[in-house]
Amino acid sequence: MKKSLLAGAILLATLSSVSVAHGSCGDTNLHGYMQDIKSDMRQMSSAVKSGDFDTATEYVDQLIVSFQKSRNTHPHQFEMDGLEGEALAQQTEQYVELIDSTIKTLEDLNVALAENDKKAIRQLAGEMGKHRKVGHSTFKGSC
Structure with a gap:
């Protein structure tokens, strides 16, 4: 039983140093939110590792x-890609879908x-990792 908790904590720990879809291209609102997410993921991971699920839930609420x-x-x-019109609308739709999917995973x-x-x-921590990978590979700029 402790092994399964440890495995879940390890998965959450791998998420603790990452966040979805931000670039460090200046001080944007999104960058600030992603820094908050990074910090809250670390705190949530620590709470899960220690078995303090009530505290972990508080951090999940903050993440949401x-x-x-x-x-x-x-x-x-x-902006870096110069997106406008339909291309911007499509990328925005994909971005919002990823955010909504991530929120649903956090609610679960x-x-x-x-x-x-x-x-x-454990399973949901794995899903968060997948969301992170998609977000970074699709939306994170390299400044």
């Missing part, structure tokens, strides 16, 4: 708020934490 704020911004990559993680479902926590 940060992603909701991020939903209303554009990645710097859009909150349920798993409340139910002390270590298997689901």
Whole structure:
């Protein structure tokens, strides 16, 4: 049983130093939100490792708020690529879909934490890793 908790904590720890779709191309709102996400992921991971699921849930709630704020911004990559018109609309739609999917995963993680479902926590941590990879590969600019 402790091995499964440890495995889930390890997965969450791998997420603790990353966030979805931000570039460090200046001090944008999105960059700030992603820095908050990075910090909250670390704190959530620590709480899960220690078995403090109540505290982990508080950090998940904060993550959801940060992603909701991020939903209303554009990645710097859009400007770097000079996106306009239909291309901008398509990229924006993909970005919003990723943010919404990430929020749904976090909401599911909150349920798993409340139910002390270590298997689901591990699975959802893996989903967060997939969201991160997609976000970074698609939307993170290289300044």
